[in-house]
Amino acid sequence: MTEETRERTASELTGEDLVLSYADEPVIDGETVTAEPGAVTALVGPNGSGKSTLLKGLADQLSPDEGTVLVDGEAVSEMGSKALAKRLGLLSQESTSPDGITVEQLVYHGRYPHRGFFETITETDREHVDRAIELAGCGHLRDRELGSLSGGQRQLAWIAMVLAQDTDVLLLDEPTTFLDLHHQLEVMEIIETLRSESEVTIVVVLHDIQQAARIADRIVALKDGEIRASGEPQAVITEELLANVFEVDARVERTERGPRIEPLRPRHDEADPPQADRPGGVELPTD
Amino acid sequence: MSNESSTGGQTVSSGPRSRFGWLFDPALLSVAGASVVVVFVGGMVQISHGSYSMSYVEAWYAMFNREVLFDPAAWQSFLFGTEMPEVSTESLVIWNIRLPRVIVAVFVGMNLAVSGAIFQAVTRNELASPFILGVSSGAGLAILLTLVVLSGVSLGLPLLVPALSLSAGGVLTAALTVAAVVGIPASWLYAVRSATRSAVVGAAGLTAAAVLGFGLLAVVGTGPLAFASISVVVSVSALLPLLAAVGGITAFLIVYAIAWKNGTSPVRLVLAGVIVSTIFTSLQTSLFFFADNVGVVQSAVAWTNGSLTGADWEQVRIVLPWSILAMGLAMAGARQLNVLLLGEQTARSLGVSVERVRFGLASVAVLAAAASIAVAGIVSFVGLIVPHLVRSLVGTDYKKLIVGCLFVGPALMVVADVGARLGMGLLTGSGVQVPVGIVTGLIGGPYFLYLMRRQENIGEI
Numbered sequence: 001m002t003e004e005t006r007e008r009t010a011s012e013l014t015g016e017d018l019v020l021s022y023a024d025e026p027v028i029d030g031e032t033v034t035a036e037p038g039a040v041t042a043l044v045g046p047n048g049s050g051k052s053t054l055l056k057g058l059a060d061q062l063s064p065d066e067g068t069v070l071v072d073g074e075a076v077s078e079m080g081s082k083a084l085a086k087r088l089g090l091l092s093q094e095s096t097s098p099d100g101i102t103v104e105q106l107v108y109h110g111r112y113p114h115r116g117f118f119e120t121i122t123e124t125d126r127e128h129v130d131r132a133i134e135l136a137g138c139g140h141l142r143d144r145e146l147g148s149l150s151g152g153q154r155q156l157a158w159i160a161m162v163l164a165q166d167t168d169v170l171l172l173d174e175p176t177t178f179l180d181l182h183h184q185l186e187v188m189e190i191i192e193t194l195r196s197e198s199e200v201t202i203v204v205v206l207h208d209i210q211q212a213a214r215i216a217d218r219i220v221a222l223k224d225g226e227i228r229a230s231g232e233p234q235a236v237i238t239e240e241l242l243a244n245v246f247e248v249d250a251r252v253e254r255t256e257r258g259p260r261i262e263p264l265r266p267r268h269d270e271a272d273p274p275q276a277d278r279p280g281g282v283e284l285p286t287d
Numbered sequence: 288m289s290n291e292s293s294t295g296g297q298t299v300s301s302g303p304r305s306r307f308g309w310l311f312d313p314a315l316l317s318v319a320g321a322s323v324v325v326v327f328v329g330g331m332v333q334i335s336h337g338s339y340s341m342s343y344v345e346a347w348y349a350m351f352n353r354e355v356l357f358d359p360a361a362w363q364s365f366l367f368g369t370e371m372p373e374v375s376t377e378s379l380v381i382w383n384i385r386l387p388r389v390i391v392a393v394f395v396g397m398n399l400a401v402s403g404a405i406f407q408a409v410t411r412n413e414l415a416s417p418f419i420l421g422v423s424s425g426a427g428l429a430i431l432l433t434l435v436v437l438s439g440v441s442l443g444l445p446l447l448v449p450a451l452s453l454s455a456g457g458v459l460t461a462a463l464t465v466a467a468v469v470g471i472p473a474s475w476l477y478a479v480r481s482a483t484r485s486a487v488v489g490a491a492g493l494t495a496a497a498v499l500g501f502g503l504l505a506v507v508g509t510g511p512l513a514f515a516s517i518s519v520v521v522s523v524s525a526l527l528p529l530l531a532a533v534g535g536i537t538a539f540l541i542v543y544a545i546a547w548k549n550g551t552s553p554v555r556l557v558l559a560g561v562i563v564s565t566i567f568t569s570l571q572t573s574l575f576f577f578a579d580n581v582g583v584v585q586s587a588v589a590w591t592n593g594s595l596t597g598a599d600w601e602q603v604r605i606v607l608p609w610s611i612l613a614m615g616l617a618m619a620g621a622r623q624l625n626v627l628l629l630g631e632q633t634a635r636s637l638g639v640s641v642e643r644v645r646f647g648l649a650s651v652a653v654l655a656a657a658a659s660i661a662v663a664g665i666v667s668f669v670g671l672i673v674p675h676l677v678r679s680l681v682g683t684d685y686k687k688l689i690v691g692c693l694f695v696g697p698a699l700m701v702v703a704d705v706g707a708r709l710g711m712g713l714l715t716g717s718g719v720q721v722p723v724g725i726v727t728g729l730i731g732g733p734y735f736l737y738l739m740r741r742q743e744n745i746g747e748i
Binding site for chain 2: 059061080081082083084085086088089090092094095096097098099100101105106109110112113117118165
């Protein structure tokens with residue numbers, strides 16, 4: 001139990017002056033972003049805004065051309081791959097599920113960075129797996145094979161795997177996209193539980209700005225690879241931001257549970273800043 | 288829901304509970320048991336038939352002759368090539384002539400099956416076989432070159448460690464393979480460490496490292512003056528097994544070099560494999576036109592289709608160490624293979640160095656394939672079909688899959704070799720032996736078709 005609940009103060013994740021590019025085309029061109037310890041930071045923005053790229057950069061999946069990513073001041077590029085995987089977990093969008101393995105077997109893979117080459121499963125591993133499965137609420141799926149699960153159930157299993165990794169920082173790439181309403185709320189609930197009950201720093205890419213407003217302590221809004229706004233949801237989510245970043249007319253209501261957004265119509269006007277790359281284009285709400 | 292999950296800690300139903308607990312899976316145990324029976328029965332049939340005729344009972348007694356079974360001198364002769372002690376003719380026929388062929392078949396089947404299983408995970412391609420990354424075409428070209436172009440050439444070779452009482456070929460195989468096994472990963476680490484270093488340079492370095500081993504040999508060989516006192520003359524054909532293996536490994540490295548561009552991807556690897564295979568196969572086929580006589584062509588066909596004719600303890604000695612090494616590494620890498628199957632990004636986020644692991648495991652698979660090529664030529668289909676068969680029986684967990692392949696591969700190979708050696712005799716009464724690769728194709732093809740028709744998700748890895 002001592003190792004299980006090892007003393008942990010939440011870690012700070014910082015990306016400093018990051019330049020991230022695909023095929024020599026910079027997507028993110030020198031941005032700095034900080035995820036505060038123990039808080040939930042949501043990255044939002046329209047399609048192609050670079051939010052997923054930024055997350056990949058923070059996860060060290062995409063090495064930055066310039067700039068550094070730091071966990072508590074330590075550069076991730078200097079850490080060994082397993083050492084990093086013990087501190088920083090990523091729920092990727094591009095996972096492939098081998099159909100033939102059970103949920104439990106998948107979750108045990110989350111313990112990979114904690115096990116040496118010839119080490120077997122320890123009591124600690126078992127405790128973390130049980131805790132992760134409970135947290136992700138997929139105990140009833142434990143012995144089911146991945147191939148027999150619905151998309152939403154599978155997502156819960158993947159979340160359990162990342163939780164079993166037991167990291168200080170958790171990066172989630174659009175965890176709610178493509179899920180039905182029930183499972184979207186399940187995922188939101190998991191994030192809320194993590195925020196209130198454990199010292200994990202969470203960065204989550206969300207497509208739904210309303211969801212972001214609900215669970216995030218801080219919101220970072222991106223457009224065309226630039227951070228346009230960041231701060232508390234109350235301060236960031238304004239009708240003006242929705243018009244500029246998302247190109248929609250919307251009404252924003254201040255409520256006790258944070259801002260409530262009512263989208264009205266897409267904007268077609270030419271009054272938009274000239275750097276809007278698709279003037280008049282209607283953004284579909286999928287990636 | 289929460290009730291169930293809170294009791295989850297007590298369930299002992301699945302999941303890896305202890306180091307070897309997963310081995311006691313009923314499906315895996317029955318697969319292994321059935322395979323052992325098949326190997327045993329196939330082996331008994333194989334050793335009971337031949338030009339020196341004996342009954343099954345006689346063969347049984349000769350096989351389990353205490354004089355051989357518990358004689359250290361006999362085992363020394365088998366494993367290290369020393370003088371064979373006096374035994375009965377039956378035991379001599381069985382132990383010296385017929386049994387080694389069965390043993391070689393066992394190892395070849397093992398190597399090919401495990402190699403195929405690894406390649407199916409590494410390339411994430413259900414059609415992958417040990418030969419998907421150009422290994423067979425490289426080996427085939429080397430075989431044809433050796434038989435057609437170099438058949439008359441003799442090399443003076445330095446016998447570096449005569450005291451080891453191994454044959455010249457054995458020593459050289461060992462030296463070269465050690466160089467490849469140690470040198471390639473070392474240079475790879477060097478190339479991968481620095482992200483900015485041009486990948487082509489790194490991969491070219493690898494190819495060079497592999498070719499260097501052989502190049503050095505040639506240089507030393509052509510300069511017999513310096514080593515005249517301790518060199519023996521070996522005809523190039525005697526080095527055929529070695530050259531075939533080196534050809535296969537070289538082709539694999541070329542494929543990797545072509546596929547590398549800031550890292551590889553399964554698709555790039557497979558495409559590069561197809562390209563290199565096409566070119567090498569064309570060159571190989573064109574060489575047939577330069578063959579002097581039918582004997583050379585038959586020999587080439589036997590090698591490029593895989594044959595165990597004439598397999599001897601010498602072949603056992605060649606294949607044994609590499610099989611043990613490759614199988615051990617494959618078992619150790621099973622967990623990495625499992626994580627690799629979760630997708631590249633997830634594997635990386637779990638702390639797997641994807642490129643390094645991919646190359647390392649592919650090298651293990653190529654080593655296994657090369658070992659089997661060196662003793663049996665290019666046996667097709669075993670490496671493709673056995674992993675599928677095992678997967679349909681024990682599931683997708685690579686730890687079980689590899690162990691299953693260790694048993695089912697030999698079973699298929701031994702049975703196929705019985706067909707290759709005795710089948711024509713049964714059908715036509717002639718004593719002609721066909722290459723075993725033809726039989727594996729004949730058994731494997733229809734079985735694969737059956738598997739495909741029966742299961743909808745045949746391709747799922």
